[in-house]
Amino acid sequence: MESITFILGAGASIPYGYPSGPKLVELILDSLDMNYTPLYYYKSKKPGSSNYSLTAVNQAYTDYSLFVNYGYPSSLISEFGIALKNSDKDSIDSFLLERTEFYDIGKFAIANCILKCEIPTEFEFVERNWLKYLWNKINVTRNHFANCKISFITFNYDRVLEYYFYNSLKHSFNLNDKDIIEVLKTKPILHLHGSIGNLPWQDQEKGFDYNFDGQNFQNHYSRVVKASEKIKIIYDKIDQDPIFDYAAETINYSDKVYALGFGFHSLNLNRLKIDILKVPIQCSAYHMTNHECAVIENRNPKKILLDRQDNDNLDFLRNHLAI
Helix, strand or coil, X not given: CCCEEEEECHHHCHHHCCCCHHHHHHHHHHHCCCCCCCEEEEEECCCCCCCCEEEEEECCCCXXXXXXXXXXXXXXXXXXXXXXXXXXXXXXXXXXXXXXHHHHXXXXXXXXXXHCCXXXXXXXXXXXXXXXXXXXXXXXXXXXXXXXXXXXEECCCCCHHHHHHHHHHHHHHCCCHHHHHHHHCCCCEEECCCXXXXXXXXXXXCCCCCCCCCCCHHHHHHHHHHHHHHCCCCCCCCCCCHHXXXXXXXXXXXXXXXXXXXXXXXXXXXXXXXXHCXXXXXXXXXXXXXXXXXXXXXXXXXXXXXCCCCCCHHXXXXXXXXX
């Protein structure tokens, strides 16, 4: 059986309620406003209806209060917000490249915004569910899934993959946590920039569930603190981190490699050592122009092949995935 590796960027998590790079910057700026009390939403659908409805809930506390409770002075919060806003950067990572004095508060802000996206009902009403498509391709039987040689390399902090595969395995085969852990051990999920934390089935002592609590300040605050400690900004001094060598080795020994929602940052490409790849990476290029695609391919000849049909993640897999 051929081995397949998926490389995931921010665009791969957007269908499940997560922000793009530019949107994450907007959310962070909102979170720094002391007078802003966010809304969050739950999706639901009445039996017999084809449409879902959104229920808006007022968060019981301001995001600003999280920063204050952690001990960030108001002057630093203000300076961080002003600098980020006026930098006009469309990525918090690229902003932190030059403004290393904001690393700590930047990680805290990222953790807060990512954790606020952990709304389980998002998975029930995904309109363009590429994970569901992949799951049904590799889930003919339990053994078929277990024996499928598939790996994931993600630049995302979120826990979408872990949450999705755990629930799909549990409810498809009525597996207990021990059995699920054994199955998923055969499907490496490498978080190159760290993850916001483990789920309870991964770590009974320190793990926490996938469910944002907008009504309990202390519960969410404790999660943000834990998550921010696990995040590694793209520009941290992590070039010697063995996970990058492991990722490059995984890619290099794969028979097929697909990239979804990837941003093609040169530093990320270099860390993955794509110059020594044996097979090219087939990549989605949603909303990218032909010129933008050509520039990336010309910089990485025969290593990156971009889909020029403007397919989203789901249609990209339908047109290119071979399992």
